[in-house]
Amino acid sequence: MTLLIVGLVLFLGVHSVRIVAEGWRQRTIARLGEGAWKGLYSVASLVGFVALVWGYGHARLDPTVLWATPVWTRHLASLLVLVAFVLLAAAYVPGNHLKARLHHPMVLAVKVWALAHLLANNTLADLLLFGSFLLWAVLDFRAARGRDRANGTVYPAGQGVKTAVTVVVGVVAWAVFAFWAHKALFGISPFGR
Structure with a gap:
C-alpha cells in the first residue's frame, strides 16, 4: 500500500x-x-x-474489503465510463460542441471515470486510487475554470459533424476497452465475463 x-x-x-x-x-x-x-x-x-x-x-x-458492492454498480460504472470516453475524445477532436461548452473535457473524463470506479469497487486500494483521482479532478477543474475566467479565455464554437465524430470515437474506444482491453490489461472484465 x-x-x-x-x-x-x-x-x-x-x-x-x-x-x-x-x-x-x-x-x-x-x-x-x-x-x-x-x-x-x-x-x-x-x-x-x-x-x-x-x-x-x-x-x-x-485486498482490504471496505463494503459490499451490488452487481448493478458494475453496469452503472460501465455506463459512466462510456461518458468518460466520450469526454476524453472531446479533449482531442478539435471543434466539437462538448469542448466548446465544457472547456476541460479531459478533467471531467477523469472525474467521471474515478466516480464510476469508486461505485463498482470496494477495497481500501480502490478508495485510495479512485478517490484521490476524483478529488484531484474536482480541484483541477475548479482551478482550470478559474484560470479561464482570469485570462478571459474564449473557446471556439463547436460544429455538429465534429461533435458526432467525437461521440463515435468515444463510443468505439469505450467498446474496445470494455470488451477487450480492460480484461487484457487488468485481468477484470467490466461485465463479469
Whole structure:
C-alpha cells in the first residue's frame, strides 16, 4: 500500500502544480526553459505512474474489503465510463460542441471515470486510487475554470459533424476497452465475463 500512496503523491502532486503553485510553475519554466520543465515533469509523472500501478497491483493481491458492492454498480460504472470516453475524445477532436461548452473535457473524463470506479469497487486500494483521482479532478477543474475566467479565455464554437465524430470515437474506444482491453490489461472484465 505504501508504494501506491507514494505513486499517488508523486503523480498527482506533479499534476497539481497548476492548482496550488501556478506562480512558482511559471517562474520555474522561465528559469529552466519549457523543454527542461516538460522533461522533468514527464519523468516525475512516469515514475509516479509506475509506482501507483505497481502499488495498486500489489494491494489487489491482499485486498482490504471496505463494503459490499451490488452487481448493478458494475453496469452503472460501465455506463459512466462510456461518458468518460466520450469526454476524453472531446479533449482531442478539435471543434466539437462538448469542448466548446465544457472547456476541460479531459478533467471531467477523469472525474467521471474515478466516480464510476469508486461505485463498482470496494477495497481500501480502490478508495485510495479512485478517490484521490476524483478529488484531484474536482480541484483541477475548479482551478482550470478559474484560470479561464482570469485570462478571459474564449473557446471556439463547436460544429455538429465534429461533435458526432467525437461521440463515435468515444463510443468505439469505450467498446474496445470494455470488451477487450480492460480484461487484457487488468485481468477484470467490466461485465463479469
